[in-house]
Amino acid sequence: MIAAAVVPTTTWYLVLAAGLFAIGMIGVLVRRNPLIMFMCIELMLNAVNLTFVALATELADINGQTAVFFVLVVAAAEVVVGLGIIVSIMRRRQQVSADDLAALKG
């Protein structure tokens, strides 16, 4: 069987992560619902995590996996703060798009 001989290399993982990052970027640029924009940011963070893990195995260095751990923690904190902001904005007005975020101007 020919397909069994092909083993996915690190380059495959990196190209897949690049595709995931690009899709997330398009999402942030196109969508205007702040919740969906947040989800697209999470997609981009996941692409970076995938890159870290792929290269940690390739370079035989555990520090890549440690970096992913810290990215996860910071992503959780970011989601908590961002959703808090969105909740307090949505309480003031019902229909919310990213264009309304000019209300945050000082």
Added chain:
Amino acid sequence: MELFVFVCAAIMILVGALGVVLRSNPVHAALSMILTLFGVAVLFVAREANFLAAVQVIVYAGAIVVLFLFVIMLLGVDRAEDLRTEPLGNIQRPLALVLGVGMFAVLTTAVVRSRDSLRFKGEGVATATLEDADGNIRQIARSIFGDYVVAFELTSVLLIVAVVGTVVLARRRKSERTPS
């Protein structure tokens, strides 16, 4: 077999990501994101990062997506969004598409061109075997609580600040409260 796992996980990741971008209903987008996160977790396992795969499922699929869904339900915004109006008129979507494809092309070029420069070898990543099933966890623990212990303590400060800040943000002040 490895190829099969990779292709399946890649399809999960890309379909889920496209679902997040293209679905107009926020609930469907959140559920599509779960598909992507599970695909990433599968690839983590394929790359011997067992601990991170578990953390990915627990923290992302278990906590972050549930938080998203909770906010969607709480605010009642689970109706479909009107996708037609664009702030920049008709050029926003083609422009975003061009930028995204350009970013993908640039990243792919960089990855392919720098393929031969990956030569540095570290101390090695432990793989799970039958004799030593938690070698990966032990190695990560030694790294986090050894080299990066200051950063680890700072993340706890970050989480406390985030929680307190969110409570302050989302709390209703007494003057704003409607008399009932």
